[in-house]
Amino acid sequence: MRNGIKREDIELLAPAGNWECLRAAVANGANAVYFGVEKFNARARAENFHMSELPEIMSFLHMYGVKGFLTFNILVFEDEMKEAQELIEACIDAGVDAVIVQDLGLVKLIREISPDFPIHGSTQMTITSPEAVEFTKPFGLERVVLGRENSLKEIKVIGEKAKLPMEVFVHGALCVSYSGQCLTSEMWGGRSANRGECAQACRLPYDLIVDGMQKEMGNVAYLLSPKDLAAIDLVPELIEAGVTSFKIEGRLKSPEYVANVVSKYRAAIDRYFAGEEAAPSEQDIRELQQSFSRGFTHGFLKGTNNKTLLDGTFPKSRGVYLGTVKKVLKHAVLVELNAPLKRGDGIVFDAGDPTQKEEGGRVYDILSRGKKVEGEVENGLYEIVMGRNDVNLQRINVGDRVWKTNDPELDKRLRKTFETDKPYRTFPLAVHVVGRLGEKLSVTWVDKTADHAVTVKSEMPLEAALKRPLTSELLYEQLSRLGGTLFSLNAQDLTTDLDGDLILPVSELNRMRREAVEQLLHLRTKPPVYQKRHVDVYADVPAKQPVDKPLLTALCRSLEQVEAAAQTDVDFLYADFEFVKQYPDAVKLAHRYGKPIGIATMRIHMPDENGVLALIARSKPDAILVRNTGALYYYMSRRGEMDIPLIGDFSLNVANHKAVSLFLECGLKRVTASYDLNIQQMVDLLGKTDASKIEVVIHQHLPMFHTEHCVYCTFLSPGTDHTNCGQPCESHRVSLRDRVGFSHPVRVDTGCRNTVYNAIDQSGAEYLNEFIKLGVGSYRVEFLEEEPERVKEVIDLYRRALRGEVSGTHVWRTLKATNQLGVTRGQLTK
Structure with missing residues (x-):
């Protein structure tokens, strides 16, 4: 025991994409393993296991005293609810120790099936505040996985206030977007990150467009590609902050990676409880880099530092940095080494443009002043001889960076830990x-x-x-x-x-x-025994309520847009501004024209941001558009003093009727369907719920990335965060231009978080007739940078379509004809 914390209270949680990774995790000291089966998990590209293997997996893990958690961390669509039920029942029968869940509708279903089967709230739930943790408590969650954007200080506050076990990512790839709030893959390829099909758009190159002009960035092109998280030196601070589970990312990684990272963190945790203050050695860090590294960062654990989060010159794993090319010889390359290298190691020469083919291969020989050197060398000038067919020396230049991409000896040593006939533990x-x-x-x-x-x-x-x-x-x-x-x-x-x-x-x-x-x-x-009831997943489908006249609502992002929209026959307005100080003015402006107005909360809620929620309420809006469960709990717990109607936004990720039911039971007046639903999935949802309580966003610029990483601070300021950046967001407008030539606007919210919006408007107007038949109660049009006249024109088109005066196709075609970028049909496309 140390500082009142017992070693057995700390869990080291490892990823496993296949049986080899599972064995590597157990052999190297993991206390628990998380894994997915062939469907319903956030790593669809991983090899994954099969549902039929669950008893075997759990028997193997429990034999070694290791817990097994099944990742069910995606949204569940309406037509999948029965399959979801089957998988949950299989988990209960197999003795799975917990399921890691994103979808609150699934949480509701699990609790109907079993009151005691353990549930962990996934990082995809976007839980970043004590209030968000409190929101989960009525559903009996055993623990929550905090957002990767929480700092050590915030983690400690959340732990002290919420008093629920906390799981925190400590190593592996970082998403630039908040988990559960990235819609880029869905927008560009119909491959939803909330469905485990992330297309990694954050790893692509972008041009930085500032006030309409491209900013010269040299070889910095990967403006949204973070380095990898490595918190091994923060293990003592994490334990003392109240973290009970140390989570390693990597279900797509190799078993050698799992063996390497698990063993290093196991040793770091053990050192802490042995009272040893020793930090990880240089060799430890190099070996971690060797298995996988885009460069290491503490992420947000030490607070926001936009200058250290990403490198910007490459998007993929590089391994260990060896040094730079000093001279290209006839049959070798002279390199100033500052890390170990030996024959057989794999290296690559980095000329600064990873989109081009890079020279690299195995080291054939190492020479010092013309003489062969045996064994490992580092620190000094050495001639590196490559295989003649591996490298074109003419494509290598003085100044190129050299990376060690592979170390066969390290891989061999790591494989020995789990490729053995002996028991992994006794x-x-x-x-x-x-x-x-x-x-x-x-x-x-x-x-x-x-x-x-x-x-x-x-x-x-x-x-x-x-x-x-x-x-x-x-x-x-x-x-x-x-x-x-x-x-x-x-x-x-x-x-x-x-x-x-x-x-x-x-x-x-x-x-x-x-x-x-x-x-x-x-x-x-022997598997643990949980209670299990067989339920009809559709027994709670509510009766339909007729809608005489559906609402047309408009979300505005400036006072000018609010005034323009208020002059139309729109039924309801929303204000979603960068600066909260403008909210009282928005309310007064809407009321001057006799229009009711709601104010949108931020998408993210951090421990120190209740003041913003209080200011929204003090602005006396007619409703609050709630975008996260932390804000929802804040307002729910103050119903007596703040009796303002609450409307749930898209970011609550409502994808099935049980999620609708859960949020309506929490007191929401209506909920907005998730942007992850295509037209068929939307129809399925509307058919199984009271559609009069559903709002459908029918026109918008899709908010693709929502991120703590500030593009403005990183590239337009010498500062590191909002305290010293000089607020370039107040005087400049930034967008990111992709490889196709579209420029995607980047906007900043009150919490200095960035949202990257899709350059192209999207419209679901063609499906209006279908939605009207299904009894949808509210349709929303969202604006981003539109001028007042454009706001009026768009609202008029949709109003006429709702009246049946023009077709949805006419609306879409008209918008496409009058918008130079065109309009896509967006996430509603079949």
Whole structure:
């Protein structure tokens, strides 16, 4: 125990995309493993397991005292609810220790099936504040996985206030967007990140457009591609901040990666509890970089520092930085090394443009002043000889950076940890032997770590010994022969209660030992028992309420847009501004024209941001558009003093009727369907719920990335965060131009978070007739940078379509004809 924290309270949680990774995690000290099956997990590209393998997986993990968590961290569409039910029931039967869940509708379904089956709130739930944790408590979540944007300071505050076990990512790839709030893959390719199909648009190059002009950035092109998280040196601070589970990212990574990272963090945690202050060694860091690294960062754990989050010159793993090219020789390259290198290692020469083919291969020889050097070298000038067919020396230039991309010796050492016939771990036993003349020998075996005990009796009675009676030494010699099993026995853990000189055949002692091992193994692998009820997933589908006249609402992002929209026959307005100080003016302006108005909260809610929520309420809007569960809990818990209607926005990720039901039960007046739904999925949802309580966003610029990383601060300021950046966002307008030539606007919210909006408007106007038949209660049009006249024109078109005066196709075609970028049909496309 250290500082009141016990070693067994800290969990090291490892990823596993296949059986090899699973074994590597167990062999190298993981306390728990998370994995997915072929459907319903956020790593669709991983090899993944099959549902039929669940009993085998859990038996293997439990045999070693390791927990197994199934990742169910995606949105579940309406037509998948029965399949989701089947998978949950299979998890319960197999004894899965918990499911990691994103979809609150799925949480509701799980609780209908089982009141005690453990649920963990995924990082995809975007839980970043004590209030967001409190929101989950009525649903019996065992723990939450905090957003990767939370700092150590915030983690401590959340832990102290919310008092629920916290899981935090400590190593691996970082998403630039908040998990659960990235819609880029959905927008550009119909591959939703909320469905495990991320297309990694953040790893693509972009041009920075400032006030309409391209900014010269040199070889910095990867403006949204973060380095990889590495918090191994922060292990003591994380433990003391209240983190109980250290999560390693990497279900798409190799078993060598899993073995490497798990073993390093295992050692760091053990050092802490041994009272050793030693930081990870340079070799530890290099080996972590070798397995996978885009460069290492603490992410946001030490607070926001926009200057250290990304490198910008490459988007993929580089490995270990070796040095730079000093000279290109006839048959070799002279390199100033500052990290170890040896024959057989793989290297690559980085000329600063990773989009082009890069030279690289295996090191054939290393020379110092023309003489071969054996073994490993570092720190100094060396001639590196490559295979003649591997590298075109004419394409290598002085100044090119050199990276070690592969270390076969390290990989071999890591594979040895899990490619073995020996047990990965052994567990200590305590054995007590009781013997009386004429009675059967009774041996009780206690599995000390699992708290299991079995008693095995001899098949024949004990006889008086004429020679070689049973002694503690003889019993220990036979009963401790546990090689090849999971168990071990120390002499001091064997106790005896023998009445006189007694004898029993050695073969019988051996049989008793084997039987005890078999029984203890059975107890270890026996699945935990949870309650399970069979439910009809559609038993709670509500009756439809007729809609005489559906609402047309407009979301505006400036006072000018509010005034323009207020002059139309729109039914309801929303204000979503960069500066909260303008909200009272927006409310007054709307009311001057007799229009009700709601104010949107920020999409993210951090521990110190309740003041913004209070200011929204003090502006006296007619409703609040709630975008996260932290804000929802804040307003729910203050109903007596703030009796303002609440409307749920798209970012609550409502994708099925159970999620609709859950949020309406929490007091929301209506909810906005998730942007992840295409037209068929939207129709399915509307058919299974009271569509009069649903708002559909029918026109908008899709908010693709929502990120703590500030493009303005990073590239337009010498500062590191909002305290010293000089607010370039107040005097400049930035967009990111993609490879196709579209410029995607970047806007900043009150919390200095950036949203990258799609350059192209999108419209679902063609589906209006279908939605009207299904009884949708509210349709929303969203604006971004439109001028007042354009705002009026768009609202008029949609109003006429709702009245049946023009077709949805006419609306779409008209918008396309009058917008130079055109309009896509967006996420609603079939």
